[in-house]
Amino acid sequence: MAHREFKDRLYGEFARIGKAVASPQRLEFLDLLAQREWSVEELANETDQSIANASAHLKVLRTAQLVETRRDGSYIYYRLADQNVVRLWQAIRDIGQERLAEIDRIVDQFMAGRDDFQPVDAQTLLNRLHEDDVLLLDVRPKAEYDQGHLPGARSVPIDELESHLEELDPDREIIAYCRGPYCLFADEAVELLRQRGFQARRMADGLPDWRMAGLPVQREGVNE
Amino acid sequence: MAHREFKDRLYGEFARIGKAVASPQRLEFLDLLAQREWSVEELANETDQSIANASAHLKVLRTAQLVETRRDGSYIYYRLADQNVVRLWQAIRDIGQERLAEIDRIVDQFMAGRDDFQPVDAQTLLNRLHEDDVLLLDVRPKAEYDQGHLPGARSVPIDELESHLEELDPDREIIAYCRGPYCLFADEAVELLRQRGFQARRMADGLPDWRMAGLPVQREGVNE
DNA sequence: AGACTATTCAAAGGATCGTTTGAATACTGG
DNA sequence: CCAGTATTCAAACGATCCTTTGAATAGTCT
Structure with missing residues (x-):
């Protein structure tokens, strides 16, 4: 196959975005960030993880350019970089809802x-x-x-x-x-x-x- | 946080879809599968990987319900499970195109x-x-x-x-x-x-x- | 039924990821 | 400039993922 290097590098880049949405913690972050901007500490508290760990996950999201930051006072606020990120999360949600039977079961149990x-x-x-x-x-x-x-x-x-x-x-x-x-x-x-x-x-x-x-x-x- | 178990299980399920799109090889498969159905061997050849490896990646995609199969003769043909999978791939592509500078560089070089x-x-x-x-x-x-x-x-x-x-x-x-x-x-x-x-x-x-x-x-x- | 073959499985290695811990950093606010 | 603090970094561990290899499976076709 010709152009293999091109494809490897290109899909490798896109996979960084895929990897960013490959963790339950990071998906929960995206769901929260779709509502408003949050500081690292707020996100860590809301999702029951350590601050260092939340920070590490946020770094992955930021490296994949799914989120951006701004500083206000001594807090750093994270927000979605783009409405397209909501689209991405919606696409995942829709596929899960439509095709993953396990999600039905969880919803039946808790909702x-x-x-x-x-x-x-x-x-x-x-x-x-x-x-x-x-x-x-x-x-x-x-x-x-x-x-x-x-x-x-x-x-x-x-x-x-x-x-x-x-x-x-x-x-x-x-x-x-x-x-x-x-x-x-x-x-x-x-x-x-x-x-x-x-x-x-x-x-x-x-x-x-x-x-x-x-x-x-x-x-x-x-x-x- | 109340309902932690619910959220852990729910986002854990959605993350299976995220994990499915977290690999360059699998993204390339999705791009190809958006064109037509392919046998394992065809996909392996088109993407320069071993058949066993292609089969393993396809298993991940199938477990996440992104693809479906049908048998014809002695070949098994894989196809996208849903148009929503194209939406998912498009969302990843659009974010990458808009926000990952490295993709610009690759495109400039090869296109x-x-x-x-x-x-x-x-x-x-x-x-x-x-x-x-x-x-x-x-x-x-x-x-x-x-x-x-x-x-x-x-x-x-x-x-x-x-x-x-x-x-x-x-x-x-x-x-x-x-x-x-x-x-x-x-x-x-x-x-x-x-x-x-x-x-x-x-x-x-x-x-x-x-x-x-x-x-x-x-x-x-x-x-x- | 038996030979053939596309696909999957199982095991094993190396690489990458997730989490914790404790320290370092970088900025604020006085 | 200094004290305080939100955030990030670095190291280390176990867990998970990717790939290869060789064997097993499950179908087809004669």
């Missing part, structure tokens, strides 16, 4: 009764946003809401949901969303809300998917 | 003068297909053409191009395409054609990208 939550897809939801009968709840931590959220969504982090129940209009259907299709916050929110007599469902995906679909994202009152 | 070939993108080409002033040349091996090609394209494998030059209309602009943006066949075709006085350019991407864009693909005279 029991998920189908009862009648997940709403983004497009359907967009159409209903103009009607005024639906209340959108962003149940992610506040820091993620602040970096961008669905238009008109209200931030009620899952931990604070119980103490804000009386502020919610019981006549409007509530749709909760969080980080993505495998984020448990929305499931927990729907479960709690239904127990207390609300009509509630979850959105199928999360904010990054909404954004990738080209739908409008709100941030500090300004539309993107 | 010298590429920009002179004035690559045409798919959408532009689609519009010109209806006019009759352009001749589309599929310079991939015949077997790949047979599994699907651009509407109206003529198959002239790069090895046979020289001996078919006199059959080509010198008054029509020729657009050559092959496997993808990093496939050298189209570059070689354009170079040869221009030397012989033809007006020639290459298409920027390959057939799989054309198909993924939702554009029509022809196969054995039937449109897809």
Whole structure:
């Protein structure tokens, strides 16, 4: 085969990106980084690993150019380098969801009764946003809401949901969303809300998917 | 962090897909499998590796459910399991192209003068297909053409191009395409054609990208 | 059924990766 | 300039991955 050196070097470079997504820890980072920027320490805490180890994984992601950094005060914040990285993570997620039976089993075990939550897809939801009968709840931590959220969504982090129940209009259907299709916050929110007599469902995906679909994202009152 | 077991198992599963794309050899396989189905032996020959080794890599791809097999006679043919696998490969390719400086360098070295070939993108080409002033040349091996090609394209494998030059209309602009943006066949075709006085350019991407864009693909005279 | 052959398996080596530990670095903020 | 701290580095270990080799398997075809 001619041009072998060209191909070896070329595919070798692309494989650096493949290697970057070849670890559970790094994929979890990407999922989190799709929500907002995080410091090394925050990521280490959120994912239960040592700071040195988190730093090593981040280095791999940075070498493959999937993430970028900026310094603010004494913290270094990591963010995705590109919306294409979300595309990459979505492609992996979609293949896994569609083809890996083991993922079904895990979801059945830990997101029991998920189908009862009648997940709403983004497009359907967009159409209903103009009607005024639906209340959108962003149940992610506040820091993620602040970096961008669905238009008109209200931030009620899952931990604070119980103490804000009386502020919610019981006549409007509530749709909760969080980080993505495998984020448990929305499931927990729907479960709690239904127990207390609300009509509630979850959105199928999360904010990054909404954004990738080209739908409008709100941030500090300004539309993107 | 609660739900750690859920996340570990879930991201662990997704990482199997990541691991599958973490090797240059397997990425090259995916690029080839996006063109047509191949037997183990064909893939091993095309990529200059031993059959046992190719078989081992294919096993990884199959375990991650990126490829499927069928038997025909005494050969086992591997094919992509899903169009989503092309999406995955495209996402990796796009990130690499946009962000890895080393890839630029490799392309400059081995695809010298590429920009002179004035690559045409798919959408532009689609519009010109209806006019009759352009001749589309599929310079991939015949077997790949047979599994699907651009509407109206003529198959002239790069090895046979020289001996078919006199059959080509010198008054029509020729657009050559092959496997993808990093496939050298189209570059070689354009170079040869221009030397012989033809007006020639290459298409920027390959057939799989054309198909993924939702554009029509022809196969054995039937449109897809 | 038996010869043939494409593919897979098993074992073994060398290389690479993941994690931990403790120290070094680099920047901040006063 | 100095103290403090978030982050990175270096070394070392075990685990995993890649490749080769030779044998085993599982089908086909006569």
